[in-house]
Amino acid sequence: MLIINDLTKKYGSLTAVDKLNMEIKKGEFFGLLGPNGAGKTTTVKMISTLTPKTDGDIIIDNNKMDRNLTAMKKRIGIVPQQNNLENEMTAWENLELHGCLYGMEKGSRRKRIEELLDFIKLSDRSNDLVRTFSGGMKRKLMISRALMHQPDLLLLDEPTVGLDAAARRSMWNLLKKLKNEGLTVLLTTHYIEEAETLCDRVGLINGGSLVEMDTPEKLIEKVGNFVVEYFDNGEIREDFFDTRRDAAMFAADLKGDTKIRPSNLEDVFIKLTNERVGG
C-alpha cells in the first residue's frame, strides 16, 4: 500500500533520513523503532507532506505523493507527537472542525463523531474543553481526529510518549482494536514493548538509515532467542543462543551469577548497532 524508495531528508549538512526503503502492506501494523534523533519523526513528516523531502519517492497504491496532493492527503490520517488540539474547544468541536476542513457533510460528521467518541470512550466528555483532559485522553482524541475522514493509512508518531503506564496500556488496547479492524498503520516508537506488542513488522532505524526490517519474532530469531547475562572481568556480558537448553548448558560452565532470559528487540538493536534504543 505504501512504498518508500530512497527517501532522503537533509537539513543543511545533516542527513536526517538517508535513502530509506520500505514497503507497508494493506492492513499491516508497521513500526519504526529507533532512539531519539534516529529520523522517525522526519520520515513521518515527509510521508504526511508536512516536511518536503530532499530526494526519493513516496508511493501510495501506485500513486506518487507529489501528484494530486489534495486527494492523496485525504488518504492519510496523522497523529503528531505534540498535542496540536484546540485546547479552548470541546472534544466534539475539535472533531467537527477537522470534519469541516476535510469537506465532510453535516450528517456524516455527526455520525462519525458519535462513533469515534464512543470508540475512545469519551462520549460523556464530548462537551468538555480539551484543556481539562488528561494526557492520555488528549492523545486518544488526536487519534479519533486523525480517523475522522476515514483515512486508509494512519501515521502515529510516538503515540504513547509522556503517558504513564496505565494510560499507555489503555492506548495499546485502543491501537489493537484498530489493528483488528484492518487499518494500515505506520507507528514510530522508541519503546521496545510497544513495537513487540503491536507491530506485525518492525523497521529498526538508526542515524537516518534502516538497519533491519522483519517481524519481531524473526528479528529476535536472527540474534538468538535466549540471552545469558554474566560477569566477565568485571563487565556484564551477554551471549545469545537459539534454545534455552543451549543457553543453560553454556551458563552451567560459568562461575558466578548468571541469568538466562528471552531476547527482545532491544538486544537485536544493540547487537546490530552497538547502541541502545532507549526509553
Ligand SMILES: Nc1ncnc2c1ncn2[C@@H]1O[C@H](COP(=O)(O)OP(=O)(O)OP(=O)(O)O)[C@@H](O)[C@H]1O
Ligand atoms: N527542523 C530541523 N532542522 C534541523 N535539524 C532537524 C530538524 N528536525 C530534525 N532535525 C534533526 O534530524 C535528526 C532526526 O530527527 P527526528 O526528529 O526525525 O528523530 P526521531 O527519531 O523522531 O527522534 P525523536 O524521537 O527524539 O523525535 C536529528 O538529528 C534532529 O536533530
